[in-house]
Amino acid sequence: MTHPSSTRTEKKSSPLIIVYAMILGIVAGYVINTQTASPESALHIAGYFSVISDAFLRLIKMIIAPLVFSTLVVGIAHMGDASSVGRIFAKSLAWFLTASLFSLLLGMTLSNLLEPGYYLHLPLPDSNASANLAQGGFSLNEFVKHLIPQSVIESMAKNEILQIVVFSLFFGIAMSAIGEKNKNLLASIDDLSHIMLKITGYVMKFAPLAVFAAITATIAENGIGIMAQFAIFMVDFYLGLILLWCALIFAGYLFLGKRIKQLLINVREAFxxxxxxxxxxxxxxxxxDGLDRFGVNRKISSFVMPLGYSFNLDGSMMYCTFATLFIAQAYDIQLDLGTQISMLLILMLTSKGMAGVPRASLVVIAATLNQFNIPEAGLLLILGIDTFLDMGRSATNAVGNSIAAAVIAKSEGELLSVHDAKIRAAAIEQEASAHMHGVKD
Incomplete structure (x- = not known):
């Protein structure tokens, strides 16, 4: 029999293990970077660690498409009718667009107030140099083609979450429309969602090792010194992220009250x-998992979260305006308010569907630089530290999507009370513990 206190201790230790892995990674990366014979040797060793973190990310990508499809279809089918889907979609989109606009405005405002590009005392890359990133101007045709899949198999193969969401919406609504005829298929897809969640549990056991490897490779390759060179830019950017976190948490507090604290505790490991x-x-x-424990109905979280990964990347949105204006400042290119607002609106559109994977926002920035005649070579200024910046914006995206899902669940009456949420969390913990001991036996 599992003792409840031991289960709670195991759960509480998980975030600490991630923190320890990060600290060990910093130490190991620093030793490799400073003690190896040459930068080439450090880069070579970093490559071995990158294999581990890359393998973990590939495992995550392996499960994302079937997990999103199965949980989203089951959630939509259980909503009962298309009007419920439309209402939740409208609420989600309203929240996402508001948060995106605020994030872009915050990045633009801070970049203008702090002017980090003017304090960069480093040689600028030749304005004719290329950062070798795919780019292209925004067009409605390209956006629609990116939005609607021509083949769901291709979308799943490429992990195009927005396209998977579109197909799942049609599939789930159609299943709901045919009523009892969908009973067997719905049960099968529900079984698939549980299988995918079980596989997810296996994959996440490798998270601490992946965290250690990712941090080690980053520090070994770039060194801690590069952070000092761009200290002003990084401090300004993380100041912006802190302000964005405060705004998101305050928005969550307006809807969830003091329960926002418990939500943040529940998603701290994801963060x-x-x-x-x-x-x-x-x-x-x-x-x-954190939303389940908080009391959010899975049919809401499985609907809102995939949408959030295409429409609600708050940290990445703020970075787009902040980095674009930073590069313009570094090259002493003056942009009037009207031009900056045009840039903001274009970023509002081009960033939709941006994948939640490392460095995706750089492609969006490259396209924006190209459109406003700002040297693309400016991206070379931040490529070296982009991983450190991507860490902060990815974590912000996770927080923003979690709060969005909880708020929309509350508005739909699909958020359990504090008492019932504790009962559910205990049941989830007991099931996880039983499975763990079953595997050991």
Missing amino acids: LISFATASSEAAYPKIL
């Missing part, structure tokens, strides 16, 4: 994983 791996996707399974 640390996304921070250490610089990937919003890596946190997805843990966020679902």
